[in-house]
Amino acid sequence: MRLKEWLDAGYNAGMGYMAKNFEKRVGLAELVPGAVSVISVLLNYYPKETQQPGVPKVSRYAYGRDYHFTIKEKLRELFAFIKEEIYPGLKGRIFTDSAPVLDRAWAVRAGLGWIGKNSNLINKRWGSFVFIGEIISNLEIEDEAEQVKDACGTCTRCIDACPTGALTKPYTVDANKCISYLTIENNGDIPSKFKGKFDNWIFGCDICQEVCPWNKKAIPTEEPDFKPREEFLKMTLKDWQKLDEKRFKELFRETPVERTKHKGLRRNIDFLFDR
């Protein structure tokens, strides 16, 4: 079982919550009593806007409003629709990025794509800049979704491009080495062995997705919630270097960047420039 192997190898780094509720994570009814199906959904977040060239970089998923709010609102609407129009006895729960549910594994089972060697779910039409959410419920769905075959082929671009060697083997991320973990989830100092390897990323990292041929034709999202603030896009190198707590709050309110608080983002900016 891949999750167990990942945890046993210590690849969850400081994310202790990943080892909790292991039973719930793998079984449906343990998580939601009476559940018999999973409806898995994707939401494209690829922005058409870009930051100024040469400034510290924020990963694309964090440009706009925090996706947890947006996806949950949409899933609540879908849940209400199914209850009203299809199955009044509907009982279940909605999820997105919640530790006890393996979002990507369910998306694969639902036929929405395959897991690429960079470990992201890739959809043939939308690429991998998509969020994943689910409704886990007592709705009986007869058809098993048709599975999408792995279309990575002999490509290894993501593994070759990762500047910290976090893709230790195809399909496996060691969070201890992943810029995304080190800049977001990590509460301590960033180990000095990574100096000069962050390629200007200060919140998350998109490198292993940027190089993926399946993202070449990524279609910009039309979701208004994900539209980045103008003041954020306009930030110059100087603006980033002097970012204080007040400005941080103005710029990143209700975006995923709030997660690191000013202190964490400041640590990440300083890590790029301090020698």
Ligand code: B12
């Ligand atoms: C912990 C976590 C992280 C950690 C660890 C990443 C990792 N690869 O596991 C860190 C902090 C590093 C991280 C980074 C990122 N994350 Co994250 N993260 C999660 C979280 C909370 C759990 C992932 C997990 O369970 N990992 C443990 C491993 C073992 O599980 P897994 O990779 O999902 O693998 C399962 C299946 O996919 C399957 N499987 C895996 N590989 C293969 C291969 C084959 C061939 C097959 C058949 C099956 C298979 O088996 C596993 C189950 O046992 C999920 C949300 C969730 N609840 O699922 C988001 C999630 C995976 N993250 C997401 C995002 C957007 C990111 C970033 C892109 C953000 C960024 N730009 O910085 C990066 C991408 C880094 C990368 N290359 O993966 C999205 C991914 C969307 C997508 N299209 O795949 C998710 C799904 C959140 C969401 N709901 O949208 N993340």
Ligand code: SF4
């Ligand atoms: S997100 Fe960045 S650091 Fe993490 S595996 Fe991908 S390229 Fe490597």
Ligand code: SF4
């Ligand atoms: S870069 Fe290549 S190997 Fe990596 S996920 Fe994309 S297609 Fe697969």
